[in-house]
Amino acid sequence: xxxxxxxxxxxxxxxxxxxxxxxxxxxxxxxxxxxxxxxxxxxxxxxxxxxxxxxxxxxxxxxxxxxxxxxxxxxxxxxxxxxxxxxxxxxxxxxxxxxxxxxxxxxxxxxxxxxxxxxxxxxxxxxxxxxxxxxxxxxxxxxxxxxxxxxxxxxxxxx
Amino acid sequence: xxxxxxxxxxxxxxxxxxxxxxxxxxxxxxxxxxxxxxxxxxxxxxxxxxxxxxxxxxxxxxxxxxxxxxxxxxxxxxxxxxxxxxxxxxxxxxxxxxxxxxxxxxxxxxxxxxxxxxxxxxxxxxxxxxxxxxxxxxxxxxxxxxxxxxxxxxxxxxxxxxxxxxxxxxxxxxxxxxxxxxxxxxxxxxxxxxxxxxxxxxxxxxxxxxxxxxxxxxxxxxxxxxxxxxxxxxxxxxxxxxxxxxxxxxxxxxxxxxxxxxxxxxxxxxxxxxxxxxxxxxxxxxxxx
Numbered sequence: 001x002x003x004x005x006x007x008x009x010x011x012x013x014x015x016x017x018x019x020x021x022x023x024x025x026x027x028x029x030x031x032x033x034x035x036x037x038x039x040x041x042x043x044x045x046x047x048x049x050x051x052x053x054x055x056x057x058x059x060x061x062x063x064x065x066x067x068x069x070x071x072x073x074x075x076x077x078x079x080x081x082x083x084x085x086x087x088x089x090x091x092x093x094x095x096x097x098x099x100x101x102x103x104x105x106x107x108x109x110x111x112x113x114x115x116x117x118x119x120x121x122x123x124x125x126x127x128x129x130x131x132x133x134x135x136x137x138x139x140x141x142x143x144x145x146x147x148x149x150x151x152x153x154x155x156x157x158x159x
Numbered sequence: 160x161x162x163x164x165x166x167x168x169x170x171x172x173x174x175x176x177x178x179x180x181x182x183x184x185x186x187x188x189x190x191x192x193x194x195x196x197x198x199x200x201x202x203x204x205x206x207x208x209x210x211x212x213x214x215x216x217x218x219x220x221x222x223x224x225x226x227x228x229x230x231x232x233x234x235x236x237x238x239x240x241x242x243x244x245x246x247x248x249x250x251x252x253x254x255x256x257x258x259x260x261x262x263x264x265x266x267x268x269x270x271x272x273x274x275x276x277x278x279x280x281x282x283x284x285x286x287x288x289x290x291x292x293x294x295x296x297x298x299x300x301x302x303x304x305x306x307x308x309x310x311x312x313x314x315x316x317x318x319x320x321x322x323x324x325x326x327x328x329x330x331x332x333x334x335x336x337x338x339x340x341x342x343x344x345x346x347x348x349x350x351x352x353x354x355x356x357x358x359x360x361x362x363x364x365x366x367x368x369x370x371x372x373x374x375x376x377x378x379x380x381x382x383x384x385x386x387x388x389x390x391x392x393x394x395x396x397x398x399x400x401x402x403x404x405x406x407x408x409x410x411x412x413x414x415x416x417x418x419x420x421x422x423x424x425x426x427x428x429x430x431x432x433x434x435x436x437x438x439x440x441x442x443x444x445x446x447x448x
Contacts (some may be wrong), residue, residue, distance in 0.1 A: 020166065020199075044265065058267055066212075110264060131262055131347055
């Protein structure tokens with residue numbers, strides 16, 4: 001059993017007696033009660049559990065909770081609130097970038113990282129960036145539109 | 160979909176990591192980026208007694224210019240290779256291939272040492288190591304040894320690593336070439352390759368002087384096609400060269416049918432990719448100053 005100290009969404013958590021085999025995704029949901037991070041395939045294919053670890057997107061099902069010791073994590077709860085959506089979240093609402101919502105936390109966290117790292121000049125770039133996230137409502141068109149719009153706003157342009 | 164129980168250690172040095180592996184009597188597993196190991200753990204396809212996490216070891220993540228080669232530390236993440244200006248100038252084929260390596264979130268975590276050790280026959284880094292004739296440095300209880308990439312990969316998902324050995328560094332010789340190309344087809348962008356080829360060419364006083372060719376997804380390990388390289392250099396360069404080269408490449412491989420594609424389809428893909436890769440590399444060679 002190991003102790004895990006992490007900062008999640010700017011809040012410090014110290015959890016004792018964490019089993020080494022506990023996945024970061026289960027740790028966030030079951031130990032910290034942050035159920036915004038969704039668990040889909042649990043083998044790194046669907047992208048639903050994507051979170052930011054020290055600023056970089058990562059699959060929470062492909063990391064052990066003990067590996068997150070000392071890390072800074074941002075989950076979808078850290079982006080915005082229902083009253084005050086983040087810029088990317090508001091673009092998802094604007095463009096109807098979600099249907100059932102299951103893939104949405106992963107799409108948003110991946111989108112955050114893409115917006116920070118890539119120019120996203122074309123829809124092809126956006127689709128390439130999203131290729132690791134599955135939406136089984138197949139609402140990709142609107143997700144791409146939401147990110148395209150966020151990419152333009154990021155540069156201070158009007159869409 | 161939860162791993163079976165294991166112990167976890169996070170050593171601060173490579174020596175301590177090797178000690179932990181030796182103590183596990185072959186039942187331990189090395190954890191680097193975890194992007195191949197964690198799925199295997201979650202499926203319980205592997206059940207190690209102890210996980211030896213390398214992420215706490217300092218000094219294993221670097222990209223270093225050593226003149227005739229670029230040295231890359233085992234814990235260097237795919238994302239670091241993708242954005243490295245040094246890789247872009249000195250290892251252009253690697254630079255072109257990196258965006259095909261899985262997806263952003265995987266590239267942020269996955270490491271070169273981990274990818275080579277996992278030895279997937281359709282993964283880009285093992286293919287790049289084979290293509291560049293990379294020298295893989297391995298540390299074990301008896302010290303360090305260095306092995307050529309072509310000897311490192313033994314079979315699908317099988318390298319020559321002993322259970323108590325760790326990849327610590329990979330040296331990629333810089334090719335003094337003038338044009339190159341990397342081509343790949345996967346079912347979905349970022350997925351493992353159904354077929355892929357890398358080509359690099361050197362121009363001499365009387366045309367094409369040297370060539371480097373490697374393929375993946377069409378055998379149990381990535382392959383450097385030395386005889387195809389020789390045949391290409393001997394070819395007359397005209398409009399038909401890409402077609403002739405493509406026939407030569409396909410004649411060197413005999414992929415099996417599997418769940419993802421028939422052998423025949425993989426050969427078809429490789430033929431098309433060979434043609435366009437050679438066209439691109441030749442055009443770049445001609446443009447080069």
